[in-house]
Amino acid sequence: MANVKTIEPDQDYAHPVVELRIRATPDQLSVLRALAAAIAIHEDFDLDSIADIKLAMDEACTYLIVRATPEAVLVCRLQYLNNALHVEVSTTTAPSDDTRDNSFGWHVLNALTDSIDMTREPGVNRESITTIEFVRSKGKHS
Secondary structure, X not given: OOOOOOOOOOOOOOOOEEXXXXXXXXXXXXXXXXXXXXXXXXXXXXXXXHHHHHXXXXXXXXXXXXXXXXXXXXEEEEEEEOOEEEEEEEEEEOOOOOOHHHOHHHHHHHHHOOEEEEEEEEOOOOXXXXXXXXXXXXXXXX
């Protein structure tokens, strides 16, 4: 008989979290875009919002993949909550002096989402765990 354990026993089953762990390489972007689109379609987002979510996912993941350490894993968590899709992607990144506010990709993310944030936590050997979180509400986006 299989031994079954829950990862997060206090998880809110009314608003489940979908988590995908994948190699932090560009060839995985289509999988991440497809996952985000599938969840948005399931939650009845309109076609324009779905396209925006796919592009935002692409920009956020590309930002991290370009800075990822060799053999890094990209962790993507998606949750539909309060009429919005909440996305969090993170990976181990090399030391960087990039300023996110000036990059074209960051401006694109700001335009496509309701909110966007990036955090870096210290890792080992001067590496960081970099996380990008964004929220996209259902319906019209200004």
